[in-house]
Amino acid sequence: MIKQFAKILVCLLLTASITSCVHLKEYQKNRINDSEMVLSNRKVEKNELNFQSYEEAASGANAGKTGGGCGCN
């Protein structure tokens, strides 16, 4: 499993390194700044994520809470 994890990490780093990033000026960011392009959960997803964290063992890596609250229904 650690090998799988390492392979995924290597792939991600490779992706980051081989990808040429274009320097954008502010006026070129009209699409990037679109509200649908935000790199986070939608506000309306907040409670959904809570319910999923109660019913599944995995949580985290989604820029949200990783503890607190029981959810022990």
Added chain:
Amino acid sequence: MRKVYLSIIGFSILCRLNAYAQQTQDTSITKTAVSLYKPVGGQDSTSYHPKRLRLDEVNLISSYYTQTGDHSAITGGNGTQNVIDLSNGIDLHFVWLGQNNNKNTLTTGFGIDYHTSASSAFVTTTGLGKKDGTRIYPSLDWTVENAKSGNTFGVGVYYSGEYNYKSKGADLHFSIKTADKNGEFGVKLQGYFDQVTLIYPSEFIAAITPPPAGAVYVTTASGNTVLESAGGSADGHGSRIGLASSPRNTYTGSLSYSQIINSRLQVVFLADGVAQNGYLGLPYHRVYFNNGRDTIEKLPSSRFKIPLGFRVNYFLGDDIILRSYYRYYHDNWGINSNTANLEVAYKVSPFFSISPFYRYYAQSAARYFAPYGVHSPDDEYYTSNYEYAKFQSSFYGIGLRVAPPNGVFGWQNLHELELRYGHYSQTVGLVSDVISLSLGFK
């Protein structure tokens, strides 16, 4: 696993193809632009203008959730999991400009959930225990953003309280933008300090007869009775006074790096390290051994989790935005999981979008899990909580977002409305539906 590698390689090629999409160089400007504006002599544009605290935004979020299933941990992995939950939350964002025009944001949040849970009634063997409950969760966060660099620093505190569980938390977070402001590195450190009230299944509570002089019995949330010291009192649901609690601590370090790849593509990498210690089970979760006897679940007192993920958002053409997310998770209880999510936001107009989505999740079982009647009394640890079982789940649905410039329904203050419905199902039988509404006011 091969699909994951192929997806990542495919994503690399996609990035490569689009890297030069907006490659045209800016014309170098050597002359002053023609303008009718004449600067007023002696005007100091850098003078300090403190701005007063103002309410910038208010967000209301409500959800209605229903769940059915037949594997409740309270009845040892064999019993109703029916739940209904109504959640309501409000966030208030206050903003002011401080020294050097740095932007300060104070966010105060308050949430309240009400749920009914059929399985809770079976904490007591009679099935007449408490079926409903309320959770409240206030929060406070202060963040300051440097006006020049865009870097941020902030702190936050949280509280969550329900009848059998209390949680206090705090965090410290900061972010640093790259020199060209197309990338951002973020760090968040969180600590949660919880108390689990030790409410046991009724068959494990020994009655003391006759009660000692001066002592009284009070009814617990489980519907049973426990001995209380003299002078104690009980509320309508059965008091927690006199019931012991056990600590559970959670420490999280989160790292993120976001990068704009080109004018249509951006990505963020997310990595957490989560360490937990204390009482990590719940005292009213039963386990039935293969000899027919039951006991309370027993889990290790520490756990370490490593979730790693990334998001990739791509603006396809003029109307479609692809929002994708992947997470790999590993913990030292033997659970590995993969989560993949794809949402396609279609812009019907610049101010109205429809977003169907699909999420796939798969996890392996914890080494301490076994179904009803399978664990041996010789096992060191045991649980029949299906949260730790092997299963896959699917979650799909649709979201709507409306944000017209003149306000939703012509109401200027209501600048955004989001409505979202999702249907969730696990291969172990749990099924749920959730509908959420978010309103944003300015």
